[in-house]
Amino acid sequence: MDIEFLIDRLERYVLEECPRFLGNRMVSEDEFRGHLAQLRDAVPRQVREARRVVEQREAFIEDAREEANRILERARQEAEEQASSHQFVVDARRQAQIIVKKARAEANQVRADADEYIFDTLSRLQEELTRELRVVENGLHRLETERERTLEDDQR
Numbered sequence: 001m002d003i004e005f006l007i008d009r010l011e012r013y014v015l016e017e018c019p020r021f022l023g024n025r026m027v028s029e030d031e032f033r034g035h036l037a038q039l040r041d042a043v044p045r046q047v048r049e050a051r052r053v054v055e056q057r058e059a060f061i062e063d064a065r066e067e068a069n070r071i072l073e074r075a076r077q078e079a080e081e082q083a084s085s086h087q088f089v090v091d092a093r094r095q096a097q098i099i100v101k102k103a104r105a106e107a108n109q110v111r112a113d114a115d116e117y118i119f120d121t122l123s124r125l126q127e128e129l130t131r132e133l134r135v136v137e138n139g140l141h142r143l144e145t146e147r148e149r150t151l152e153d154d155q156r
Contacts, residue, residue: 003042003128007135010035014139027143036136043129050125057118064110068103075099 013035018025075096082092 003039003046003132006035006039006042007132010039010139011135014142024146024149025142027139027146029143032139032143036139039132039136043132046125046129050122053118053121057114060114061111064107064114068107071103071106072100075103 010032013031014025014027018027020026078099079092079096082089082095
């Protein structure tokens with residue numbers, strides 16, 4: 001399940017479905033724990049998704065390296081062919097350098113784009129997990145406060 005959905009459902013349960021008693025929410029511990037269990041199940045899926053994104057990034061970078069190597073090999077071959085003609089030796093070397101620079105620039109750009117994509121994805125995941133952790137901590141705090149009030153009321 002989607003973590004956002006689970007958090008919204010937990011929030012709706014605590015804030016809308018739980019009855020009030022003397023200004024306090026009466027939260028069913030079993031119901032609350034059930035919601036938490038679903039959240040705990042969903043978080044590892046999000047982590048697996050982040051890992052999958054990282055693996056895709058690495059595969060993407062490896063593909064870019066292979067393409068850069070193919071471009072470099074093609075540049076070398078073209079340079080050798082042009083070098084066979086005495087007049088084209090200087091031009092061939094210059095052109096090979098240009099091709100190599102271009103291939104390196106393209107590989108660097110692909111790597112930078114992949115890094116930016118991964119960073120953005122992981123940043124969003126971190127924000128989502130942080131927000132979800134706050135919701136869980138707030139819920140636990142409320143539950144603990146209500147337990148303490150109930151114990152105080154029972155002792156009176």
